[in-house]
Amino acid sequence: MKVGVTNGISADGSARPAPLRVAYLSNFSLAPLHEHVSAAAAAFGLRLEPYVAGYDQYMQEVLGGGPLHAFRPDVVALFLALDRLRPENMRRLPSLSEARRRELRSEILAHVDGWLQAAKARLPGTFLVSNFPAAPRPWLGVADAKEAYGEREFRLELNLELLRLLRDEPRAHLFDLDCVTARFGADAAADSRLRYLAKMQWSFGFLPPLAAELARHLRAIAAPPRKCLVLDLDGTLWGGVVGEDGPDGIRIGQGDPIGEAFQDLQCRLKAFQAAGVLLAVCSKNNPEDVQEAFRRRPEMPLRMDDFVAAEINWRPKHDNLRRIAGALNIGLESLVFVDDNPAEIELVRQLLPEVQTLLLPSDPSAGLAALDGLADFERVRVLEEDAAKTRQYRENRAREVHRSVVGELDEYLKSLETTVELDVVRSEELPRIHQLFSKTNQFNLTTRRYTLPELERLTAEESCVLVKAAAKDRFGELGTIGAYLLRVEGEEARIDSFLMSCRAMGRSVERAMMNDLKARFLSLGRFRSLRGRFVPTARNRPAEGFLEAEGFRPAGGEAEEGTRGGDDGEGRGLDYLLAYEEVAERPCPWIEVVRA
Amino acid sequence: MRQVLAGVRNGEEPDGLRGLVADVLGVAAERIDETFGPEQTASWDSLGHLRLVTAVEERFRIAFTMEEIGSIRCYGDLAATVRKRSRA
Numbered sequence: 001m002k003v004g005v006t007n008g009i010s011a012d013g014s015a016r017p018a019p020l021r022v023a024y025l026s027n028f029s030l031a032p033l034h035e036h037v038s039a040a041a042a043a044f045g046l047r048l049e050p051y052v053a054g055y056d057q058y059m060q061e062v063l064g065g066g067p068l069h070a071f072r073p074d075v076v077a078l079f080l081a082l083d084r085l086r087p088e089n090m091r092r093l094p095s096l097s098e099a100r101r102r103e104l105r106s107e108i109l110a111h112v113d114g115w116l117q118a119a120k121a122r123l124p125g126t127f128l129v130s131n132f133p134a135a136p137r138p139w140l141g142v143a144d145a146k147e148a149y150g151e152r153e154f155r156l157e158l159n160l161e162l163l164r165l166l167r168d169e170p171r172a173h174l175f176d177l178d179c180v181t182a183r184f185g186a187d188a189a190a191d192s193r194l195r196y197l198a199k200m201q202w203s204f205g206f207l208p209p210l211a212a213e214l215a216r217h218l219r220a221i222a223a224p225p226r227k228c229l230v231l232d233l234d235g236t237l238w239g240g241v242v243g244e245d246g247p248d249g250i251r252i253g254q255g256d257p258i259g260e261a262f263q264d265l266q267c268r269l270k271a272f273q274a275a276g277v278l279l280a281v282c283s284k285n286n287p288e289d290v291q292e293a294f295r296r297r298p299e300m301p302l303r304m305d306d307f308v309a310a311e312i313n314w315r316p317k318h319d320n321l322r323r324i325a326g327a328l329n330i331g332l333e334s335l336v337f338v339d340d341n342p343a344e345i346e347l348v349r350q351l352l353p354e355v356q357t358l359l360l361p362s363d364p365s366a367g368l369a370a371l372d373g374l375a376d377f378e379r380v381r382v383l384e385e386d387a388a389k390t391r392q393y394r395e396n397r398a399r400e401v402h403r404s405v406v407g408e409l410d411e412y413l414k415s416l417e418t419t420v421e422l423d424v425v426r427s428e429e430l431p432r433i434h435q436l437f438s439k440t441n442q443f444n445l446t447t448r449r450y451t452l453p454e455l456e457r458l459t460a461e462e463s464c465v466l467v468k469a470a471a472k473d474r475f476g477e478l479g480t481i482g483a484y485l486l487r488v489e490g491e492e493a494r495i496d497s498f499l500m501s502c503r504a505m506g507r508s509v510e511r512a513m514m515n516d517l518k519a520r521f522l523s524l525g526r527f528r529s530l531r532g533r534f535v536p537t538a539r540n541r542p543a544e545g546f547l548e549a550e551g552f553r554p555a556g557g558e559a560e561e562g563t564r565g566g567d568d569g570e571g572r573g574l575d576y577l578l579a580y581e582e583v584a585e586r587p588c589p590w591i592e593v594v595r596a
Numbered sequence: 597m598r599q600v601l602a603g604v605r606n607g608e609e610p611d612g613l614r615g616l617v618a619d620v621l622g623v624a625a626e627r628i629d630e631t632f633g634p635e636q637t638a639s640w641d642s643l644g645h646l647r648l649v650t651a652v653e654e655r656f657r658i659a660f661t662m663e664e665i666g667s668i669r670c671y672g673d674l675a676a677t678v679r680k681r682s683r684a
Contacts, residue, residue, distance in 0.1 A: 032647075191650075194646060198642065198643070198646055200646075204650045
């Protein structure tokens with residue numbers, strides 16, 4: 001079975017991953033949209049392999065076992081044009097009865113749903129379903145708004161119901177073509193000559209912005225979002241220079257056009273935070289001036305404690321960015337750095353190429369658009385855990401302070417009063433578990449990036465046990481912080497995956513998880529041995545030596561030679577074995593374990 | 597008011613047309629003569645044709661009708677249509 005890395009992007013850049021396979025299905029001619037999408041995705045470091053289905057073959061290709069199935073798509077995008085889907089009805093819409101128009105809306109929705117259910121049952125991957133652009137000019141003109149179930153209402157309700165249908169589908173997402181078309185301009189997005197000559201729905205000029213939005217969705221589906229937005233202060237969060245203009249002189253707040261623009265900018269940044277993005281500050285200033293500014297200017301939507309890290313000093317910014325990544329225990333490739341100073345941006349670009357940079361325009365009225373251009377934080381859904389990210393990191397900081405007070409490690413671990421709850425993963429928890437699989441780099445034994453559909457399939461198999469670990473301590477909830485996947489294969493059981501969030505590192509949670517794994521292994525029946533594997537990457541040093549510490553021995557031997565070439569695209573790994581008779585839990589006195 | 601392009605006069609080749617066609621179709625400009633058409637290069641297929649006329653429209657700030665798009669069968673036709681449109 002081929003599983004493992006299927007994303008078109010590599011988290012650590014160490015290996016060249018397989019391209020993301022994207023299939024395009026439609027009832028009109030899409031060419032050459034896929035070329036534009038591949039180019040736009042390349043800008044995110046995402047490599048695509050496209051497949052364009054035959055003209056109007058979107059249903060046949062899904063139902064049949066032909067080339068689309070052989071292609072094994074990671075993502076299937078569906079575009080349907082209403083006037084080609086129901087040509088007779090759509091052409092005569094104003095002359096249909098209200099009841100018939102309502103019926104038509106239901107039929108179309110049922111058709112899309114039917115396609116989706118058929119596709120889900122037959123194909124792997126994720127589905128991206130486009131909605132329907134608003135009619136730029138309803139046939140009844142001005143009077144359409146007074147018509148019972150007029151053309152506007154028909155299309156609005158169709159799109160609304162499609163949104164609701166897709167919201168509850170874990171493997172399918174909405175593509176808001178209506179919004180993309182409106183942003184570009186419906187008149188410019190259409191070329192009626194191409195429509196008649198070539199059955200194309202869009203002008204050539206509309207293809208690049210449409211492709212850019214599609215690439216954003218693909219990024220959200222296939223690549224882990226960046227984690228932290230690091231912000232400059234003067235000229236970025238407010239107008240002016242706090243060190244010169246003073247806390248009362250900087251421009252922020254109502255009554256001043258510049259101040260209002262910066263206030264909106266801060267509100268937008270606060271919204272990123274609500275979507276799970278951490279905020280940090282990196283500024284050349286005197287820290288006292290900055291504290292004073294946040295204290296004295298209540299008009300600021302952001303407060304000092306919105307930032308999970310702050311480096312306010314006169315050190316070079318690339319040094320400070322390194323410190324911020326270190327303090328948060330995340331990689332440089334998780335950072336986005338925003339500054340209004342081109343020299344600072346250039347410096348970071350050259351010295352820390354892993355960090356994404358955004359140069360804010362000098363006119364603050366253009367700042368919002370610049371922030372909206374960032375695709376680095378896109379994700380297909382915001383989980384409760386995401387919204388709580390800032391609080392969790394803040395509590396982590398409290399733990400750090402606590403640690404420096406307590407001193408001895410043993411005492412410290414004990415004083416944290418950590419409780420770990422271990423339980424088999426339920427299907428509604430899979431999105432969070434999938435997120436862990438795609439984002440955990442450091443404490444990860446095999447770094448297998450399963451897709452959500454793959455995890456769904458694995459948990460349905462009897463030979464697989466997927467367990468999650470949730471933790472809390474005296475400072476609060478850490479949430480779901482780890483998972484392991486145990487697979488039975490003949491006389492052996494194998495630790496397919498074992499990963500733990502960096503938030504839980506350094507307190508022996510991994511040992512509590514391994515003890516649970518061992519207990520579960522023993523309860524499964526009589527086996528020859530338990531097999532583990534460590535696949536080194538550029539980032540997972542923290543997991544090195546873990547299996548030895550838990551009693552495993554290098555598999556070594558003539559036959560295995562300790563390493564096996566990856567047949568599943570995961571690279572070289574070191575195999576470890578633990579004989580059934582030797583499986584024993586290791587002491588872990590600092591943690592209270594709850595097993596469901 | 598449409599700007600009249602200096603190089604587009606009766607019988608003359610519109611300024612930059614040959615280079616543009618070469619770019620869009622990915623062929624050497626020297627290969628393009630009056631009779632150059634879909635038979636001479638695979639890139640001038642039906643989609644390539646539409647890309648070509650759209651690029652030409654954009655460069656010369658003109659708009660062809662469907663009829664004109666359908667009647668252009670070689671480089672000579674294209675040049676003549678651009679001349680006609682630019683004079684209009």
